[in-house]
Amino acid sequence: MSETLNYYNQNADQFCENTISVEFSATQNRFLSHLPAAAHILDFGCGSGRDTKAFLEQGYHVEAIDGSEELCKLASQYTGIQVRHMLFQELSAVSEYDGIWACSSILHLSRDELFDVMRKMATALKPNGIIYTSFKYGTFSGERNGRYFTDMTEETFANFISKIEDLQVEEEWITSDVRPGRSEEKWLNLILRKK
Numbered sequence: 001m002s003e004t005l006n007y008y009n010q011n012a013d014q015f016c017e018n019t020i021s022v023e024f025s026a027t028q029n030r031f032l033s034h035l036p037a038a039a040h041i042l043d044f045g046c047g048s049g050r051d052t053k054a055f056l057e058q059g060y061h062v063e064a065i066d067g068s069e070e071l072c073k074l075a076s077q078y079t080g081i082q083v084r085h086m087l088f089q090e091l092s093a094v095s096e097y098d099g100i101w102a103c104s105s106i107l108h109l110s111r112d113e114l115f116d117v118m119r120k121m122a123t124a125l126k127p128n129g130i131i132y133t134s135f136k137y138g139t140f141s142g143e144r145n146g147r148y149f150t151d152m153t154e155e156t157f158a159n160f161i162s163k164i165e166d167l168q169v170e171e172e173w174i175t176s177d178v179r180p181g182r183s184e185e186k187w188l189n190l191i192l193r194k195k
Contacts, residue, residue, distance in 0.1 A: 004108045005067050007146040012070035016048040020078065022178050024103075027189065028054055031101060031132040034170070034191060035060075039098035042124065044091075045105025046083060049075030055101070056081065063097075088117045093124035100125060102133040104187075108148050111141065115163065122166035125194040131167070137174060137186035152188050167192045 008015060028051060035041070039060055043052045046064040048071070055062045056079060064079065065086040066072050075083040088106060100121050109117055121131055138151035152160070154172060161167055170193045177185035 003143070004147040008066075008068035009070045012068060012074055015071070016074050016078075018179060020048040020050050022050065024051065024178065025054070027103075027132070027175070030171070031099065031130065031191065032058070032060075034130045034193075035099045040096065041099045041101055042093075042097045044100050044102040044121070045088065045108075046075050046079075047071055047103075047105070049079040049083065051101055051103055052079045052081070052083070089113065089120075091117065091120040091124055095124070095126050097125055097129060099130045099132070102131060104134050106133055107135045107150055107152075109150060110148065111150055111160070114150060115160070118161075118164055118167065122164060122194055127194060129194045130170070131192040131194075132190070133192070134187050134189045137188045154188065157188065157190065161192070166194055168195055 041055050041060050041062045043062060043064040046052050046066050049064065052062050052064040052075065064075060064081065064083045066075060066083060067087045069085050072083045072085045088109060106114060106117055135152035136149060137153060139153060139156060140149065140151045161169060169190060171191040173189050175187050175189055176183045177187060
């Protein structure tokens with residue numbers, strides 16, 4: 001994980017530049033459609049702050065965290081809220097959030113870490129709470145371009161989530177990467193509900 005964080009700290013400006021203006025409202029709205037008005041949302045690994053800003057502008061109560069100190073600084077400036085510097089493993093909230101938005105973020109955890117963190121995410125949700133998360137589509141796990149990735153398919157994720165009794169898959173769909181020149185990359189998108 002430290003190599004991944006180093007990557008984001010060293011490439012924070014470029015990463016924000018590449019992601020901050022990406023059109024992502026269809027996925028954001030799909031997530032929000034499951035939430036009550038003025039819901040309390042945690043942006044879990046907020047990166048540039050793009051989605052935090054979108055949710056704030058629609059009247060949601062948003063908290064944002066990221067493991068990269070440099071991204072926290074940039075996202076705080078961009079969103080106008082204080083983005084907390086925190087690792088995923090440090091999540092300790094209980095029944096606090098209506099929704100957790102983990103867009104292209106927790107995919108940087110190993111499978112074992114992911115299991116522990118998703119259980120913490122379930123604990124942090126209110127009953128019936130919602131998680132949105134996304135993974136690169138495939139079966140690869142390991143280092144790629146200076147960052148660690150755990151990829152998922154529908155089958156591997158179904159097998160993985162079956163061991164977390166509090167969460168169930170509400171929706172899943174596959175999209176192409178929205179960044180310019182990356183449309184051949186596929187993503188598995190998931191909406192999970194706390195039982």
